[in-house]
Amino acid sequence: MKRVALVILGLSFSCSTAWSDQLADIKSRGVLTCGVFGDLVPLGYQDPKTRSIVGLDVDVCAAIAEDLGVKLDLKTVSVDARIPSLETGRIDLMTASLAYTPVRAKQIDFSSAYMNVPVSVLVKKDSGIKSFADLAGKKVSANRGSTSEVFARQKLTNSEVVSFDNGPASYLALAQDKVQGMAMVKSAAVGFHNRSSGQTAFLDEALFWEHDCVGVKKGEPALLAAVNTSLDKLESSGRLQTIWDRWYGQSNEYQLPREKKVTPASEFE
Amino acid sequence: MTEILSQYGLLLLVGQFPDGPIGGLALTLLMSVAALLLAFPVAVAVAIARTSPIPAIRRAAAFYVTAVRGIPLLLIIFWAFFVLPLVTGVTSSPEITVICALVVYEGAYLGEAIRAALEALPKGQTDASRSLGMSYTATLRKVILPQALFNCLPSMMNQFVLIVKNTSLAYIIGAQEVTFSANSINAQLLTRPFEVYFILAAIYFILCYSLSRLSRVVENRVLRKRSRVTNQPITETPSLARVPS
Amino acid sequence: MNLHSLAVLADPNVQLLFLRGTLTTLELFFASAIAAYALGALLVVIRMSGWLPSAAVGAFVEYHRNVPSIVQIFVWYFGVPQILPQSWHTYANAHLSAFFFAVVALSLNAAAYISEDLRSGIRAVPTGQMEAARALGMSYLKAMRWVVVSQAVRGAAPALVNQALGLLKTTSLALAIGVKELMYVARQLDGETYATFPSYLTPTLIYLACTLTLMAIGSRVQQSTRFTR
Structure with missing residues (x-):
């Protein structure tokens, strides 16, 4: 009796995994669960006045949810939790500054890139550092578990890369001269740069271009296709440009131009 | 410092609540209380297993306690957060993960505190109730545990202070408790880490210091009660009165 | 989960990474432990001699006991340099380095606990011992050194070894704060290779090897210092 029950349980389990389609699930639930950061200005952070999570990543996922015709449910994630939360299905879509890397692409699927930004190195203006070569023998901070950390370690072989748990800590290390450079995606680093009252400068070279995509669990082609279609629609309707301008445009402190539009994954794979 | 408090005080206290998930100091306290309540039955079980008459159970419990004592709590948290989901396929929020890790951790430490209280009871108590015909479980439940648990109330409160402090590690995996709130304030102010960390340290200090004072009050009560209990027989049979502590 | 990920441990670079991490952890431990035991003893002397008001030492101890260690580390690394004079x-x-600040924070924290253990060890020595030693003509310092402290340290030995384990x-x-100890390299390896299981299994085994050694030393100490009064 027990064995029969187990077999039935096993069968129903294998069926549900074989036939489940996350897109259909989302539509039937009427809710799209998005993973975003809770501490990264201006992509996903707590607004001190309303204390709710706001940011560019939040707006992008809200626009996708709207396009799919479902409600949005936000969950904050840490840097390291992004991929496990997708794999285990706790989160449907990851819009948490998730950059494409070949290693990550083995674990999850990536949509087209909705944001393309260079990873730059921020230095103190009076340090006399002008290029990557000047950083030889010096220390560079980066966020633990981020692509900037991995690429900085690969590209700045003569520098020592020191990682910290979050952006504020990485920047504090630079501000207090504990490190001489900070490797971070420019869109995030520009916030620190602008608040340094002119004491910092970006190096001209970029460590690499980061393509931030929507992360989707592997084996969900319908969901991935729907996300890509949504992104194309949002690009052609100008919605993505509006979202960019809201967070990075001339109207606020960043004033960062949007250098590249939505880029299909095939271009950077 | 006051303007940091006036602008971000609410964020430190309750996080995004009620517009979003609860965070800040309120989450720290919620996580601590949940961890203590859930760890308590585990700890009692561990303590009983450690003093069990069956050698295999004693050894298994000793292995668990030694392993937990030998690993940093941060590593237990990483196991629960990064490795367990890969093995079991079940994933949970950072808050739940930290509570689980604390239950595993405190199950061992609180368990040892309870075991010490169990072993501190005079052996005669067990012998007497067993010779009155009570079973092993009845002896534990009606005679030994009530006294031992009462006697180790102060060490339980000390463990609670430890739990509160240990929830600070949750920020490393992204739970939005009070240390995380302090970090997100740093993200917005950028250049005033000393003030922000000073406020954070003060919050923990006020909370934990009051709890430790409270535990001293409880300790005195327990000692007084115990001495009253043990003082009575002293007049009659002084040789039975000594209770090792 | 696939066990193939264990293969990363065969990579000499990964082995070197863990070796360096282990060495840094041990360096952190020994540097902080030496400083902590010395400072802990000094605190007891200060408190007993009355050079500083006892409340000052008490406040030092209470701060370290009631604030999480990670907050103490942040305060030292990021906070304190901000309030130092510009030249300092x-x-x-x-x-x-970050290593230096970590040692400062860790050793101050452990010293607070160690001083309390030593103090309760001294309190546990009956006052009659001191009186007897003085009556036999020993000077205060001699009586302290040969009669009180030797017994106090023996009594406190298990607790003192426990502090080493905690440290x-x-x-x-x-x-x-970016010190490249065992946990740091574990996270780095996990971030670079996604070989999650071996990334955390290795430090677990290394920590267990170190802590079990300490526990063994602890139980030896406990046996050799057990004395009847």
């Missing part, structure tokens, strides 16, 4: 500040940031485990928090 520049010197501190140019010459003092070794607390060194793992130094990753938060």
Whole structure:
């Protein structure tokens, strides 16, 4: 009796995994669960006045949810939790500054890139550092578990890369001269740069271009296709440009131009 | 410092609540209380297993306690957060993960505190109730545990202070408790880490210091009660009165 | 989960990474332990001699007991340099590493606990011992050294070894300020290779090897110092 029950349980389990389609699930639930950061200005952070999570990543996922015709449910994630939360299905879509890397692409699927930004190195203006070569023998901070950390370690072989748990800590290390450079995606680093009252400068070279995509669990082609279609629609309707301008445009402190539009994954794979 | 408090005080206290998930100091306290309540039955079980008459159970419990004592709590948290989901396929929020890790951790430490209280009871108590015909479980439940648990109330409160402090590690995996709130304030102010960390340290200090004072009050009560209990027989049979502590 | 990920451990670079991490952890531990025991003893002397008001030492102890270690580490690494005078500040940031600040924070924290253990060890020695030693013509210092302290240390030995165990485990928090100890390299490896299981299994085994050694030393100490009164 027990064995029969187990077999039935096993069968129903294998069926549900074989036939489940996350897109259909989302539509039937009427809710799209998005993973975003809770501490990264201006992509996903707590607004001190309303204390709710706001940011560019939040707006992008809200626009996708709207396009799919479902409600949005936000969950904050840490840097390291992004991929496990997708794999285990706790989160449907990851819009948490998730950059494409070949290693990550083995674990999850990536949509087209909705944001393309260079990873730059921020230095103190009076340090006399002008290029990557000047950083030889010096220390560079980066966020633990981020692509900037991995690429900085690969590209700045003569520098020592020191990682910290979050952006504020990485920047504090630079501000207090504990490190001489900070490797971070420019869109995030520009916030620190602008608040340094002119004491910092970006190096001209970029460590690499980061393509931030929507992360989707592997084996969900319908969901991935729907996300890509949504992104194309949002690009052609100008919605993505509006979202960019809201967070990075001339109207606020960043004033960062949007250098590249939505880029299909095939271009950077 | 006051303007940091006036602008971000609410964020430190309750996080995004009620517009979003609860965070800040309120989450720290919620996580601590949940961890203590859930760890308590585990700890009692561990303590009983450690003093069990069956050698295999004693050894298994000793292995668990030694392993937990030998690993940093941060590593237990990483196991629960990064490795367990890969093995079991079940994933949970950072808050739940930290509570689980604390239950595993405190199950061992609180368990040892309870075991010490169990072993501190005079052996005669067990012998007497067993010779009155009570079973092993009845002896534990009606005679030994009530006294031992009462006697180790102060060490339980000390463990609670430890739990509160240990929830600070949750920020490393992204739970939005009070240390995380302090970090997100740093993200917005950028250049005033000393003030922000000073406020954070003060919050923990006020909370934990009051709890430790409270535990001293409880300790005195327990000692007084115990001495009253043990003082009575002293007049009659002084040789039975000594209770090792 | 696939066990193929264990293959990363065969990579000599990964082995070197863990070796360096282990060495850093041990360096952190020994540097902090030496400083902590010395400072802990000094605190007891200060408190008993009355050079400083006892409340000052008491406040030092209570701060370290009631604030999480990770917050103490942040305060030392990011906070304190900000309030130093500019010239010191520049010197501190140019010459003092994260390792240094981690040792300061860890050893001050452990010293607070150690001083309390030593103090209760001394309290446990009956006052009659001191009186007897003085009556036999020993000077105060001699009586302290040969009669009170020797017994107090023996009595406190198990607790003192326990503090070493706690200190070794607390060194793992130094990753938060970029000290490349065992936890730091574990996270780095996990981030670079996604070989999650071996990334955390290796430090677990290394920590267990170190802490079990300490526990064994602890139980030896406990046996050799057991004395009847």
